Amino acid sequence: MENILQQVGIDNYIYLSTLLFCVGIFGVLFRRNAIVMFMSIEIMLNAVNLLLVAFSTYHQDAAGQVFVFFSMAVAAAEVAVGLAILVAVYRNHNGIDIDNLKKLKG
Amino acid sequence: MLTLFYILSAITLGTAFLTILSKNPIHSAIYLVLCFFSIAGHYLMFNAQFLFIVHIIVYSGAIMILMLFTIMLMNLNKADEKNKPILSRIAAVVAFCLVALVLLATFIKSQPVINEYKVSGQDFQSIKVLGQVLLNNYMVPFEFASVLLLVSMIGAVLLSKKEHINN
């Protein structure tokens, strides 16, 4: 059976997901809007998921894909709670600009 | 196949960048949906049909819709976000480059460990096999995941209702 990895190679996938992950980091650091930062986190999660699937195929093992499945479940839960928190923050601060959230100041 | 991979990769990275760089959160969300679809395309290329479906349902279907709803609820669909101070933006760019450099260097350095890929021909990722693995080997985590989702649902409801409780 033909397999994608024979033609593309695992290293290309590694570079792709690394870059995707870095883009996620960049987004988190670059933006002030909490929702966009949230999306960046999703990008990072997806980068990891992608790599997991790649390695799952590479090792011919289903465990990697099961892990991606769980990771998606966790991501879904995270998004639900995170957005709820954002809503609460929005109500209290009239905005979700994280530069205005400085209660952690020592 | 390689061409397809490059196209998909370009779309993935490009939409990811656009997600981050676009001023309007709605646009960000839409670019992100595109990005997710391209990742789903990658899954399809791996022949991981189950994940392809789940990914589209969960991310593009559920998560992104939730985000869009939130954005619209908060009335954020306008580009009124002030930019970060220039110093922070430079710092962000530097950090991005640095992380990319370190991670890529790490993987390139460990290249020799990656062997040539061999196909065993074994079926490991059809929905049938995955279902068996999931419900045999990973039964308990599976149940826990359901509990987690339940808890997060309750938590989300509680968090967004909190103000009314206080009043």
Next chain:
Amino acid sequence: METNLALLLLFAPFAGFLINIFFGKKLSKTLTGTLGTVAVAVSFAATLYFFLQVLQTKTPVMVNLFEWLHLANFTVNFSFQLDQLSLLWLMFVTGIGTLIHMYSISYMHDDENMHKFFAYLNLFVFFMITLVMGSNLLIMFIGWEGVGLCSYLLIGFWYKNQEYNDAAKKAFIMNRIGDLGFLIGIFILAYLFHTVEYDLMKAELENGWSVDKAWLGIAMLCLFIGACGKSAQLPLYTWLPDAMAGPTPVSALIHAATMVTAGIFMITRLNFLFNLTPDVLEIIAVVGAVTSLVAASIGLVQNDIKKVLAYSTVSQLGLIFLALGLGAYEIAVFHVITHAFFKACLFLGSGSVIHALHGEQDMRNMGGLRKVMKITFVTFLISTLAISGLPPFSGFFSKDEILMTAFHHNKPLWVIGSLASIMTAFYMFRLLYLTFYKDFRGTEEQKHHLHESPTLITFPLIVLAILALVGGAISLPGMSWLNEYLAPVMAKPAEHHHLGNTEYMLMGIAVVGALIGIGVAYAKYIKKGEVPPADAQITGVTNVLYNKYYVDEIYTAIIIKPIYAIGSFFKNVTEVALSGFVFGLGRAATLLGNQGKTVQNGSIGFYLLVFVLGVCSILGYIFLVK
């Protein structure tokens, strides 16, 4: 059985203390007093049992409770030793203690803190018993410190008067100086002998254990300093007269009969060591003789009835130290016992007088009490005769023995001792005449209230007077029961004075001297009817004596003032410099902290950036650098 009884002997007063201190306030005054008295009486009964037993068997009772400390080659047991010496001491500590407790029931009846008073008294007796019973120096030290504490508590018993508090502090501090000497002495002995048990030290010496004589001398000198503090010898005696601020029973029990004899007990206990250091004994003898003379001369002109007795106590203790210094430990013990009898009687008698006069202590405002207070007068007279050294009263025998020994060893010391005795006779009769003869010189109101004290007060007086009368019988010259009895605890056999012409002549001189003292007092205060002048009119030598040779003032000038000066130097210079340095460090830390605080700026973006950089460097270090 023996262990239990010994523990009963020890802890009965402690139980009394606990009950009185915790529940005393709720009990009636008579009950607290009775409890306190019974607690000590129980100890006395137990002591009596052991005393009779040891008298028969002649073997000491040893009670080993447990091992207290165990170091490399040094073990201290928590054990008690009931031998001839300690039992003799316990006899008069608990015996006189019981009488004085009984006396206090009546004497302190009007005091609101009576339960506290009895608690302290019981605690004192407990510590005194510990001191005497201990089989090693460390246990003695516990008692030693304990009695010092109780003495402090009791001198300052009427704590609302600042002067009394000062007196208590003075006693405590003076004792501390001595205690330090005592402690250093113990350390050196522990170093020399690897033990502090009396019996083991003695055995080691008998087995030819070689001891560095110089170190031993230093140790003995330190112990003697300790004894000086506790037994009020020159130069640490000044606390004792001031200690009379406490209630009179306290003066009688602690500052005349028992606690002040602790130093003598310690030296007698360690006689086998002191014998090895004749130089130290010489010092003890000289210090004792000089103390006795100095205190007696001060006593000549004091007007406070208790002060006179206090100086007489110091003087008598000086005589006892003279005896110790001459190596005549038995005689010292003998005088301690007779002195305990008559001095306790005198103090209690003066307490009875003070009680009758509602707190008046100045002899210039007394007089004529003979007619009203017959029992007090008679007992007082007996004790005065005893302390003056007239035969056949107990004081005669003991004092005469001391002087006789002094005559045989060191004639100048004999002269000093004899002078002190003559002075003693003078001031004691001065006290007697001023207090009990002629007419009453106090106010009309006091005169109206004059009365003999109740039975609870007079009974101890009578008992003590009888003891003062016949106490000399335990060691008559030529056939001394005491010397025989104490022989097992003494390293050297007692000296035996052949009663020859010299001895009879010496006795004659002593009696004549005492009679001269009495005669002068009679001529001055009965014939001429003199009354000591008011403070302002005192002049010349009398003034120097009246002000106690200005010793307190000299101490203030040469010790206290310089210490204050050093203190203010440290406060004004060193303290400022040091705290400046310390505060500077603190301020620097605060400054640094304030700088560091800006890092915690609360900006999540910044935190994330730092977090990413951190992860980067960790990854870089693990995968690239290593």
